[in-house]
Amino acid sequence: MKSSVKRIAALPVAVLAVSLSCVAAAQSPTPAPDSETFDVEQLFAGTCGFCHSEGGRAAGKGPQLMNTPRDDDFIRNRIKHGKQGAMPAFDGALTDSQIDQIVTYIRALKPRAG
């Protein structure tokens, strides 16, 4: 390699302001569990529903989650570690207790009225 410019470009200030730096993250690696404000429906509408259609009620890029035959451990594991080229891993974004809430949500899924 002749010359290697590895400087990280100036980040948008606002994003930095609301983000942990890499070093800070290393000191406190577990994202603060915020289970009170955590809203699984919102998580689906924001992130999961992009692939799991109708809030998990129908197949899309990802399979239907309503009535899934998978056991809780499988579901937890899939959400944590994802699957290469299919589903992203969420172990950094979601805490164990949040993932438990997602499992509860998936188990309670019913077809939408109307």
Place this chain on the structure above:
Amino acid sequence: MKTWWCYSGLPLVVGATLTVSSALAQTVDTARIEAAGQNDWLTYHGSYKSYHYSPLSQINAGNVGNLSVAWMHIPGRSTRGLQSMPVAADGVLYYSGSYSRVFALNGATGEVIWSYFPELDEALIARQTHSPYNRGVALGEGKVFVGTMDGRLFGLDAKTGKVLWETKLIDSQKLTVGFTGAPLYAKGTVIIGSQGGEWPGRGPIFAVDATTGKKKWEFLTVAGTDDAMKTWGNDSWRTGGGGGWMPGTYDSETNTVLWGTANPAPLYDWSGADFKTQGARPGDNLYTSSVIGLDLDTGKLKFYHQELPHDAWDFDSAVGEFVMLERDGQKYVVHPNKGGFVFVYDRNLAVKNVWPLVQNINFVKSIDPKTGELIGRRDFSVGKVTEMPLCPYIGGGISWNSGSYNPKTGLYYKLGQEWCMTLDIQKTTPVTTPQAQLNIGADFKMAPPPSGEIYGHLDARDPITGEKKWEVRYPEPPLGSVLSTAGNLVFVPDSRGILHAYDADNGAELWNHSDGTGHQGGIISYSANGKQYIAVTAGFGGMLSDDYAPNFGGVYKSMPRDDGALIVYSLK
């Protein structure tokens, strides 16, 4: 717990460099790209004119029946398929696969001249969705330029594949997004736009010095100027989305980079009709879902047109080529938008006409062809969208691959998609820490149009007026790029895996061949040792093609989403 977002990547594959070909790449510079010599394909869009057209006619409507596979190349590790547009210069074909694997191949034989596999941050890639596919490389000054999913741009020696420089441009660990789009080379500068759209960030477009790799400038597509900042209420610019994930082009007459920008985040807003003051991101949200003209040297915004002010439907302008035309002494730029409309501009991006390519559009009633103003727009509130499905589907009336303009027939060949979606709008909060997460804003599902079945079509139209000459239909929308040639041919690689050749004048099918798996990437033509070749990438999978198996079944059920091949045809 592991501090994964600091982890800098597993040792993957060390770039193998090996020079075995006598083919000598001459320098590709701006003048050569402008001249668009018939033997080469020098940019993602062919040349700065963005015609996706080859002046070669050795393969033509008379002999296309004799077309057969000359050679193939398997890039390996084609996670989410093979989506790139090859380029070719002096008989050498360059292309990229998933994980930004880059290959230089002898265009006549497929012999590998060199390959380069950058070592990527695999832990990061496991957390990305729009990853790890790569859509192409750029050529210039004896170098090959390629972006990576972990936010870097590489300058490789075009003769050896050796890394000449490497520049980290974006903090993908934090922002999750990286580079999948091909860069653009112009006058000593390499331009590349980051992903954005559904990701809470500010979607920068970068310019880098082609010789040193040093960053020259950065333009923020979200609130990149003081004026634009005022179009994002409640500080929503902090998480606005944007980006410019596909390459634009360069207009040397005005020294301007023309680029299309992505949608704002969340994709779907709950503002209702008062989107200027209510909802997730009150205001017009400049410069998202816009076409912008940036000064090549400074990155300063010269002019723009926001195709969809306050885009509430994810119909961004990052898709779509910039077709540079001249008619009756007037110069035009034709740019398709994901919503299914084709915008016709002058060279300063002032609207000259707008015409619909697809039938099933209802996010607006129409767009004023004189002013570009949206008429009768649908702005949703929280809850289920009941009156009728939203058309087109999130995949767009027009996808990100390119159409083709043929100066011999004067026709623009472009694929359109007829599909819609059901939608349940929900309030979301952008997640930016510890790592940015998707921000969609709705639960949704693909649905047929109110008028009937889902289908796709290739249209042959006048690019300025939109007048249709002929149309070919497909049961499922094709997603690849289109190629037309001076041999009076139009090539369409479809989703089922069939490559079709049509008569450019009337759409009659003259030849087809199975490539064994679905297409969703590029197709080019070039010449090596005096012989014409057609090169197409095959390999399905990713954000749109993953919808095909559950919705269409059939051949898509068994179609791999982690495989791909470059297939090169010539006359027997």
